[in-house]
Amino acid sequence: MKQVNIGGVPEHFNLAWYLALKSGAFKDVNINLRWKDYYGGTGDMCKALRNEEIDLAVILTEGIIKDIVEGNPSSIVQVFVKSPLIWGVHVAADSTYQTIDDLKGTKAAISRYGSGSHLMAYINAKNNAWNLDADLNFEVVKNLDGAVEALSNKQADYFLWEKFTTKPIVDDGVFRRIANCPTPWPCFVIAASNTFVENHRSELKTILNIINTITADFKDIPSIDKTISNRYGQKIEDVQQWLSLTEWSQDVLDEKTTLNVQDELYKLRIIESKLPYKKLTANL
Template sequence: MKIRCGGVPEHFNYPWHVAIEQGYFSAEGIEFEWIDYKGGTGAMCQDLRADIIDIATLLTEGAITDIANGNPSTIDSVYVSSPLIWGIHTGAQSQHSNPDTPGLIKYAVSRMGSGSHLMALVDRIQRGLSLTDASWELIQNLDGARVSLQKNDSDYFLWEKNMTAPYVYNGELRRIGECPTPWPSVVITITKKASARIGNLSGMYRALEKAIHFIQQLPDPVQTIASVYDLKIEDAKDWYSRIEWAINTPLTEKDFDTTCHALVEAGILKEKPDYTHICKA
């Protein structure tokens, strides 16, 4: 059985790589292919639709939005139950220093409807700022955002704070605030076509559980994460202390409702979709 899976090249996806390296997928009879997506949830949703990948680890809000808009996929499980901490970043020479300050702000976003787009809106809502004062600069990925902020083509960029830490430390970017997701941050999404072909995903989940246990039993998992993802020890330690993986765990209706409320309030969805249309029953 072959499974093609996509995810961003970030530390919360490390268990998939461990499962490949340790042969856990092979032991379950799975021919597993992993594809890195620097473009994030939006790029993976495109390839789920195009049948290029079968499964993806998507930001919860992005998965709900794209399925509601016609992606023939289903949220099968929560993957990371802990919130994602989004850093609010500016360029080193930016005049901006306080995200609570009202006024016109241009945000660098990977794609419209992406996590970086939605969380910019969620952050403005939580701070009581006008949504009409926000505008958008499409930059595709983190590398594009770095260029945009340095050239002052945009003002703010929201991205997972540990992944941007190297650029904060080297002085290229400044982090002026944070915005945690008020819902489980990452879900495992599978196309309906792949679900019909593969059937039960229990073997894949067993392999992932073994990989997570392997990481937790390493002599120094923090050092390993820091080395693999080029993080400072203190950042890896901070992230590892907060990460909560959840395997084969349905997205609850309560968390679904919270996410949908934010999506509707931000104008990304016109109305709340039906839970059973988006999530595995």
């Protein structure tokens, strides 16, 4: 049985993988898929791909594109979630900040440099016409728990994270969300190390076929809203709203989107160069 290591964030977006693993779908085709939760998010997974600790990652589009441009020997093999990710802009519930303008020049908590929370701070700054040099400051907090601590202790002033994941923290009166900042592209892709693509193409295709079968009908799974609510500690109405906004994909990332992401990152000075489409993606 071939062992394949995959990483992703421990969030509701990835429930389809859990359901596939629980059903034994991968073992039925002689693949021992081992899932690892990455609480540090995209930056953590990029490092794990580089170090060959994992073969696959379900990862933020902009984060993996940045890291491949910077030398990560991996490729995007498919879009996983084609709808935008809605990032909430959060402050401590007891802070004096009320609007985005109040945050100009203050300190953003980020899980790590190169993470989604880091890159989206730039997108948010650009959307609000901030000076990218003078108005952005960062505090590395590792993960969501670190952000809670940093905002509560005034070590950082605001934090961008997926709004439905943080909604229970908002409901508990720890965070207050003052704005939303959606990604201008599909939010999650599946990336694979080039070594895995080259040596295990057949297994990769099989894995994608299995997960695509589940995501194609994900919203039609009986009581899926209750399952998500119970597993991730979210209110049923929040889950239902999230399901209405989220669309999975079974397609490759197209060239236009890939170039658009790079253009945006380049304009924001997050990357210093751009790569051709074929250097970022793998054609299976």
